[in-house]
Amino acid sequence: MPLRAAHPSRGFTLIEVMVVLVIMGLVATSLTLGLDSLRGRDVDQALRRLRLVMEATADRASVRGRPIALELLPDGYRFSALDADDNWRPLNDPPVFTEKTLPTGLAWRGLRLDGQGQADSTRLQFGTQPPEYELRLATPSGEALLTGKANGEVVLQLPGRSS
Template identity: 45%
Template sequence: MDELSIRSATKIRRRKAARAGQGFTLVEVLVVIVIISVFATMTTLGFEAVFGRDAQQETQRLRKVLELASERASIQGKPVRVEFLPHGYRFSTYDTNNEWRLLFEPREFSERSWPDGLGLQRLEIGGQAVTAPYVLQFGSEPPEFRLRLQQNDSVVELVGDITGAIDITPLATLATTAAAAR
């Protein structure tokens, strides 16, 4: 090796040794923060998948999306229906071929599964109990309905009126209902 390459290699080693004592660069710190953030997000989403969505949050979401379906049917002049299935619910609309077509857009109308601890107990439309299949249809005028849901250890009712407004009414906890039955 010639003397120039030896000096060059020595300078590089000295710079690396000097830098090792200085700590981390800003870019290195930012990369570590981004990696930790990604892992924290994945962990949070993983816990949600393991423990399920919160039943109360899903009830609130259902209330809002039912109001949206009512508005859509009223504004567009096309009926929108909600089918309540054993595992969840889905929306469809009447198309130009006079057939019901599942809605996927906007995203709020795509099919949803019930989270753990939430399920349909009863549906009444216009004061009449509905038997399976459970279908709620919105047209130019919203229907009056009562949708009873079991939410973990309590029961709530979504009550829709002819204005399209939907309220959530807590009915009872299952422990209170069991105590009253004794």
């Protein structure tokens, strides 16, 4: 007959419980860090996409000969085109000219127009000649700057580096 312990073991020891808690803490920390880095990539990707779309807008307005405006919304942006009756109408031309929402952590900081008589700081108008401007955005790592040149090129400067 096999020998039995006087008190059979039931449950976990304190060391086993502590090891499991440490492992769970490490997993939670790595998930948090991973999500934060993904969030940062979303912001960088959104800024690069905005730069390309602004260059495409300058080209399209020049080719069409009709103004197109980038309208800065509180949580995103959209494009409007001037119709035949001189009214601004939302431009919905997927995938480039659709209304977009800014990712979490990205916010408008300010728009400065060079050589234009526009007082509206929420609308950037592209015409036959691309405007010169500076568009500042707040990011989790600092301020990003989009600079529009007279040739339609848009230069993106990310916080701490330039692209």
